[in-house]
Amino acid sequence: MIYASSSQCMKDLAAVEAIDYFTASRLMDELQCTDNALLFHCFIALSFSLRSGSSCIELDKLANQILWLDEGKKGYQFADYAGIEAAFSGLAISETDNASIVKIGNLLYLRRYWLFEQQVADNLRQRMLVSADSEFALSDEQQQRARHTLANLFADSMDAAQPDYQAVAVANALNRPLSVITGGPGTGKTYTLCRLLLSLQAVLGEQINIKLAAPTGKAAQRMKESIAQNLAKLKVNTEVGAHLAIESMTLHRLLGISRDPVSPRYHQDNKIRCDVLVVDEVSMLDLAMLARLLRALPDHCRLILLGDAEQLPSVEVGQLMKDLCPLPHQGYSQTALQQIQQLLPQASWTNQLTQQSESKTDYLTVLDKTHRQLDSDSPYNISALANLVIAGNSRDSWALLTDSVQAQGDMFSSPQLTLNNTAQTVDDESLIRELSQRYYAAIAKAANIEAAFKALNRFRILVPTRVGQSGVEGLNQLIEQQLGYATLGKWYRGRPIMVTENDYTNGLFNGDVGLVWPAQNGQLVAYFETLDGIKNVPLSRLPAIETVYAMTIHKTQGSEFERVALLLPQQNNRVLSKELLYTAITRASEHLYVLADENRWLQAFDNPSQRYSGLSRLLFA
Numbered sequence: 001m002i003y004a005s006s007s008q009c010m011k012d013l014a015a016v017e018a019i020d021y022f023t024a025s026r027l028m029d030e031l032q033c034t035d036n037a038l039l040f041h042c043f044i045a046l047s048f049s050l051r052s053g054s055s056c057i058e059l060d061k062l063a064n065q066i067l068w069l070d071e072g073k074k075g076y077q078f079a080d081y082a083g084i085e086a087a088f089s090g091l092a093i094s095e096t097d098n099a100s101i102v103k104i105g106n107l108l109y110l111r112r113y114w115l116f117e118q119q120v121a122d123n124l125r126q127r128m129l130v131s132a133d134s135e136f137a138l139s140d141e142q143q144q145r146a147r148h149t150l151a152n153l154f155a156d157s158m159d160a161a162q163p164d165y166q167a168v169a170v171a172n173a174l175n176r177p178l179s180v181i182t183g184g185p186g187t188g189k190t191y192t193l194c195r196l197l198l199s200l201q202a203v204l205g206e207q208i209n210i211k212l213a214a215p216t217g218k219a220a221q222r223m224k225e226s227i228a229q230n231l232a233k234l235k236v237n238t239e240v241g242a243h244l245a246i247e248s249m250t251l252h253r254l255l256g257i258s259r260d261p262v263s264p265r266y267h268q269d270n271k272i273r274c275d276v277l278v279v280d281e282v283s284m285l286d287l288a289m290l291a292r293l294l295r296a297l298p299d300h301c302r303l304i305l306l307g308d309a310e311q312l313p314s315v316e317v318g319q320l321m322k323d324l325c326p327l328p329h330q331g332y333s334q335t336a337l338q339q340i341q342q343l344l345p346q347a348s349w350t351n352q353l354t355q356q357s358e359s360k361t362d363y364l365t366v367l368d369k370t371h372r373q374l375d376s377d378s379p380y381n382i383s384a385l386a387n388l389v390i391a392g393n394s395r396d397s398w399a400l401l402t403d404s405v406q407a408q409g410d411m412f413s414s415p416q417l418t419l420n421n422t423a424q425t426v427d428d429e430s431l432i433r434e435l436s437q438r439y440y441a442a443i444a445k446a447a448n449i450e451a452a453f454k455a456l457n458r459f460r461i462l463v464p465t466r467v468g469q470s471g472v473e474g475l476n477q478l479i480e481q482q483l484g485y486a487t488l489g490k491w492y493r494g495r496p497i498m499v500t501e502n503d504y505t506n507g508l509f510n511g512d513v514g515l516v517w518p519a520q521n522g523q524l525v526a527y528f529e530t531l532d533g534i535k536n537v538p539l540s541r542l543p544a545i546e547t548v549y550a551m552t553i554h555k556t557q558g559s560e561f562e563r564v565a566l567l568l569p570q571q572n573n574r575v576l577s578k579e580l581l582y583t584a585i586t587r588a589s590e591h592l593y594v595l596a597d598e599n600r601w602l603q604a605f606d607n608p609s610q611r612y613s614g615l616s617r618l619l620f621a
């Protein structure tokens, strides 16, 4: 027995949880090696890293490390790599064995995740190959139609001095079973998608079955709204775009997942019926869900994935956008370039596109020019800050924030960015009180539920963590107090709530946001904005929920608010990273308030968010 109990283990090892202890103990029993402390701690590390979203661990990275050491905790010192290898030798844990773990070289997996990675990689590798005789290749006549459509859709950029990567993305995707389009907010992913779908209809026929999906209800709803807005602005000849379906749905619904995600309605023997599937917000998609999706996708279906590769990865295991989008993009193979040039013969810039012999990422297009009108007006804008942050430019990003204060003055009248440098000005609490009064008080005063949702979506306070005074829980209490709701009891008109577990009976999912509001008979119920409109659920039938004036940055993926206040905690926190800052910053469409001091801001850049995954090796090795 390495530890007398799970509590002894947690007493000795900082941040280790009971689940890690029990997973490691189960594996030790299964492999009948009960007294090998080194193996036990490798298994603890495996369970620990699964909880942080990695699909595997790299055993060589454990060598000679002291992990889980903290004040009052002993931690554990790992042996060198030779010692670790020796501990695993003789165990039947290869690909062909039946053990619950698999070791491939330096990578250690739970078999379940290894299988998911294999399935995903096999399917995607097939889709990455495009041969001249593939069923996706365009006939001469289809190419002719594609040229005509692209010339029409991208008429304005044919003579541009620089390549128009939106046009490249469309031309590049037309003959492929897999396309990935990545870019930050406002770079025109949806604008490009609309043109791609219209081009596919022009080439393949308007009757093609297109399905649109996203990992969460909120993301699916945003996708639908954004497509509708982009189509409304489309000024093209009506011979293209006469008809385009814009219904979007969650991946759960697409796959027919009810209670049990392990047995969805659609799978390898009952495939989804569609010719083109678009998935938006792929950074939120986890490995297991992608594996299920690919199993259920017919071979002839074109798969188009959209997302921001720089955003935080999914809450669950995987980092698919990062694995699929090695950045910066190295360029296209000669064959891919020929196809792009053939379909865009009038474009003056196609010879500027980078060629890379044997490119393995022809399926990828990176959009890097922001098209949000707001962004061009002032140097102190949200995209400029987001770009500096994701480039790891800690000091310049802080300088942009401090300069914006000097240049723009007043916190509430400046156009896009404001910093409350708590080292110099008002403390966080006073400002949070002021912001709450300014934005949240309007929710309960709204005339009806639609207006209340509008008021709620105007503003959100984002923080990295749940606990503590500057965590979600402390802030929600503070705001309820400030607004005078603390004495109203648990349920009051205008209380914003977030669902924290999947509830298949009511069709509510973890992360769905609603409002408590009186029904027609005056009784309080919970309303939710869903893809099918606003629906209500009696308070007694709600699943687990929490108040959501403030929410964690992780939970905001796939959402956007007009105004965001990003509050960084006083103490350095392990979860802070530049990806977390970037995700928070890019949730704001009009204005971002940053509440931090220099130390807190700079510290976030010292904690890179690291996940392990074997997928990119499988795809590109």
Ligand SMILES: Nc1ncnc2c1ncn2[C@@H]1O[C@H](COP(=O)(O)OP(=O)(O)OP(=O)(O)O)[C@@H](O)[C@H]1O
Binding pocket: 166, 183, 184, 185, 186, 187, 188, 189, 190, 191, 192, 226, 230, 233, 371, 372, 373
């Ligand atoms: N080439 C373009 N010319 C003019 N307007 C454009 C162009 N590309 C995008 N836009 C406009 O810029 C705005 C942002 O584009 P879009 O919604 O497609 O970005 P996005 O990358 O999907 O953003 P997000 O990730 O935030 O959803 C939209 O109003 C869109 O119509």
